[in-house]
Amino acid sequence: MxxxxxxxxxxxxxxxxxxxxxxxxxxxxxxxxxxxxxxxxxxxxxxxxxxxxxxxxxxxxxxxxxxxxxxxxxxxxxxxxxxxxxxxxxxxxxxxxxxxxxxxxxxxxxxxxxxxxxxxxxxxxxxxxxxxxxxxxxxxxxxxxxxxxxxxxxxxxxxxxxxxxxxxxxxxxxxxxxxxxxxxxxxxxxxxxxxxxxPGPKHLNTYDDVTIPEPATLFDDYKGRGTPAKTQDMSIAKTMTLNDLKLVPPPRYFTPEQRNVWNAAYGPKNETFRKANLKGKELVRWKYQRYIKDYLRCIASVxxxxxxxxxxxxxxxxxxxxxxxxxxxxxxxxxxxxxxxxxxxxxxxxxxxxxxxxxxxxxxxxxxxxxxxxxxxxxxxxxxxxxxxxxxxxxxxxx
Structure with a gap:
């Protein structure tokens, strides 16, 4: 170099x-x-x-x-x-x-x-x-x-x-x-x-009213590439946990006040998601939006x-x-x-x-x-x- x-x-x-x-x-x-x-x-x-x-x-x-x-x-x-x-x-x-x-x-x-x-x-x-x-x-x-x-x-x-x-x-x-x-x-x-x-308390609802652009390769088919790319264990579609997606209660070490603020932010959004009963690509799109918004919310605090x-x-x-x-x-x-x-x-x-x-x-x-x-x-x-x-x-x- x-x-x-x-x-x-x-x-x-x-x-x-x-x-x-x-x-x-x-x-x-x-x-x-x-x-x-x-x-x-x-x-x-x-x-x-x-x-x-x-x-x-x-x-x-x-x-x-x-x-x-x-x-x-x-x-x-x-x-x-x-x-x-x-x-x-x-x-x-x-x-x-x-x-x-x-x-x-x-x-x-x-x-x-x-x-x-x-x-x-x-x-x-x-x-x-x-x-x-x-x-x-x-x-x-x-x-x-x-x-x-x-x-x-x-x-x-x-x-x-x-x-x-x-x-x-x-x-x-x-x-x-x-x-x-x-x-x-x-x-x-x-x-x-x-x-x-x-995310921190200040940014729990940041980006709620926007749709973050999807990358062009969100639904990559991995054509022309080897088996590792197709079988990796870090896909939004298959690998993300309920904890990653905030579909489970917050951690036990939260204070009561932190828990209440968290639930007030995620509770209504999670209820809307469950009622939608999304499948296939629409489910992947929802997971992407939940992931990217939480990621960007953390960056907003930084x-x-x-x-x-x-x-x-x-x-x-x-x-x-x-x-x-x-x-x-x-x-x-x-x-x-x-x-x-x-x-x-x-x-x-x-x-x-x-x-x-x-x-x-x-x-x-x-x-x-x-x-x-x-x-x-x-x-x-x-x-x-x-x-x-x-x-x-x-x-x-x-x-």
Whole structure:
């Protein structure tokens, strides 16, 4: 892969600017957020994401960012280490990440950064996240409501919607817990919009009055392709569970108030569905609408909270010296080929959104078509911070 020379085509910064002050780094990470579901990429065909779009409008939108491994944990390990899965040892979800190895947060600490991770970790609970001055992370995948978390290795409990809680905790760290005389690197990582797509209270009825466009291949017949495509286990028609489709009661860990709000939203819609007695393609179309609307509702909450974070940076003047990145751990099928989920190396799964704003460095509204990967993030962050990039890191700096 050719080296991306952003010095020429994107960042256009000088060594003097780089050396003047180490930038803060805010890494905003979501889970399973398809590029198709960001309006900066899609012109709003499916949904509007005005706050995420703020990053693209002020900076660079990368259109060919491909993940090294289209599954949650392995991609996260690759980002931390700058190494492919066979090198960092984290091959599949359920492995235990070896936090003793070299990671870019540890290297940033050595050049004066204060580091924190808040939200989804998904690299095992066998040891606290290493390389961070502060860590409060979900246990495993974590639920959408009332998440138990691990704060520097100790269990905590929160009541509310997880996307909101992660933002509350990240903002609290920025406001009250960090050392203001040091540059920071904050990994602000959402669980949403991962399966099973449970929307927050604010957005339970968002999109009720619209029909989301169907992808052209929703009823793909897989002609000319091998048996795996025909026999996969991630089809909207056959694989989605009653839980995915919200046709069962909400989880027992909901509070009474959360349960009442949930039932008020889904009860009437589910009753209408049951009376319709849909069959065949009409049933698949209903499943697609239920799936895609819940997925987009989860993204609406992410976008709201990204807005909260960006507003705080602006209000406090931190925007001026903060590199803001938005990315996801992989893409996702939004009905293409009749599928949901990820894993398979089709464009929708392998390609992930990647947006960067570096004030006074990136040119607003830039679109870049070079092939890049999350494997490149570690060396990029290190070089931006003025740190030496170790020779064994496999990713290439985008700076």
């Amino acid at each position: 050719k080296r991306i020379t952003l010095l020429i085509c994107l960042l256009l910064f000088t060594p003097v600017l780089r050396a003047a002050k180490q930038p803060n780094i805010l890494f905003i990470f979501s889970d399973d957020h398809a590029y198709q579901a960001i309006s900066a990429y899609s012109d709003g065909r499916l949904n509007k994401t005005p706050n995420i779009d703020r990053i693209a409008n002020a900076g660079v939108r990368f259109d060919r960012c491909y993940v090294p491994n289209s599954i949650c944990g392995p991609c996260r390990a690759a980002i931390l280490t700058g190494k492919y899965s066979h090198k960092n040892g984290f091959l599949v979800n359920g492995n235990k990440f070896d936090g003793r190895q070299q990671t870019f947060p540890k290297l940033l600490q050595k050049v004066g950064y204060q580091t924190a991770v808040v939200g989804k970790w998904h690299l095992g609970e066998h040891m606290p996240p290493m390389g961070f001055d502060y860590a409060e992370v979900l246990i495993g995948q974590g639920p959408y409501y009332n998440p138990p978390m691990l704060k520097n290795g100790k269990r905590t409990k929160h009541i509310g919607y997880t996307t909101d809680i992660i933002t509350d905790l990240a903002l609290d760290w920025l406001k009250n817990k960090r050392a203001v005389d040091k540059p920071f690197m904050l990994m602000y990582q959402h669980k949403a919009p991962h399966r099973n797509w449970q 976008d709201d909270n990204v807005g909260r974070m960006l507003d705080y940076l602006k209000e406090t003047g931190l925007t001026k010296n903060t590199v803001v990145i938005y990315c996801s751990d992989q893409g996702f099928y939004l009905g293409e080929h009749g599928w949901f989920d990820k894993r398979w190396i089709y464009e929708e799964s392998l390609r992930t959104p990647f947006l960067v704003h570096w004030p006074s460095v990136t040119k607003p509204g830039t679109v870049n078509n070079d092939i890049v990967s999350p494997i490149d993030f570690a060396s990029t962050f290190l070089e931006a911070a003025g740190a030496k990039v170790p020779n064994d890191i496999q990713g290439r700096s985008l700076v």
